[in-house]
Amino acid sequence: MNHTIVMTGASRGIGRVAAEHILRRSPDAHLRVVARGSSGARLVAELGAGGHRVSYVAADLGSLESVGSAAIGIRDRLDRGELPPLRGFVGNAGIQYTNALTEGPEGFESTFAVNVLANHLFVRLLRDRFAAPARIVITVSDTHFGDFRHNLGMVPGPVWRSPDVLARTGAFPEPHTTAAGRTAYSTSKLAALCLVHEYARRLPAGIDAVAYNPGFVPGTGLARNADPVSRFAMRRVLPALTLTPFATGRSAAGRCLADVVLGTTRAPTGSYVDRARVARSSRESYDPQREAELWAAAEQFTEAHAVRTDAR
Structure with missing residues (x-):
């Protein structure tokens, strides 16, 4: 049955591999990619080669105003029948900065804006347009465990604060x-x-709704804002770790993401998929009170953009 899958982060890395798998293995899918600027047309041309159905909507994921406009544009096309029924959203885009002081246009800390609020606004504005059975897949990271086994000492573990604090710059010590x-x-x-x-x-x-962890995947664009030494290591040195259990190759990680999106990897709603299997996430990640508080905060942070954009 013809259907639409909306996807962020499809232009490079594991997202690009996953997009190619999705289109090849699900010929009934229309992939609606969210891309920044002029890269969308190029991405559509590349992914659409061979007759695959691909289109794009432009958005800057660091701007909630831009994300809201993109989501409403998708809703409008679904309502007009220009896109087949919506059965998937893949929030794969992610960003990492070299400080905790980078601020987006709406005043939110940019890591939180892209990795959390952009996905939430898409889900919020599209939730009434999903046609069951549908699947929302959000790419997460095993750095959330905060131990050496999962981050190899390269990324400090999470430090939870009130959502009002996490959403703003300077939430952590020595934020520069x-x-x-x-x-x-x-x-x-x-x-x-x-x-x-x-x-x-x-x-x-x-x-x-399913969370997907690709593991540590060297060689992607995640370190594009890092210093030259770190970028060199990610591109030239750390890929050797994919020969060990400590890292995942880009091709394998992208294929596993496609498996989750397409349901090849069976995962009940609320699952954490660690590469190719359902697993337990960190003990800290299971906290219903924290989850409810974060959801309420995300609703509050996106309210103005959802209402303003929907009014159009």
Whole structure:
């Protein structure tokens, strides 16, 4: 049956591999990619080669105003029948900064804005347009465990604060440092996982929400804001770790993401999928009170953009 899958983070890394798998293995899918600027047209041309159905909507994921406009544009096309029924959303895009002081246009700390609030606004504005059975997949990270086994000592573990604090710059000690930027990253991924648990409680039956952890995947664009030495290591040195259990190759991680999106990996709503299997996330990630507080805060933070954009 013809259907639409909306996807962020499809232009590079594991997202690009996953998009290619989705289109090849699900010929009935229309992939609606969210891309920044002029890259969308190029991405559509590349992914659409061979007759695959791909289109794009432009958005800057660091701007809630831009995300809201993109989501409403998708809703309008679904309502007009220009896109087949919506059966998937893949929030794969992610960002990591070298500080915890980078601020987006609406005043939110940029790591939190991209990794948490952008996904939430898409889910919020599209939730009434999903046609069951549907699946929401959010890419998270095993850095949320905060131990050496999961982060190899490269990323500090999450430091939870009130959502009002996490959403703003300077939430962590020495916010100008790389360590603070990486702490913002691991904490944002814990937050994304908490929201998946809350979506599983709140979304209608037949609309599943699943968190996907690709593991440590060197060679992607995640370190593009890092210093030159770190970028060199990610590109040239750390890929050797994919020969060990400590890292995942880009191709394998992308294939596993596609498996989750397409349901090849069976995962009930609220699941944490660690590469190719359902697993337990960190003990800290299971906290219903925290999850409810974060959901309420995310609703509050996105309210103005959802209402203003919907009014159009």
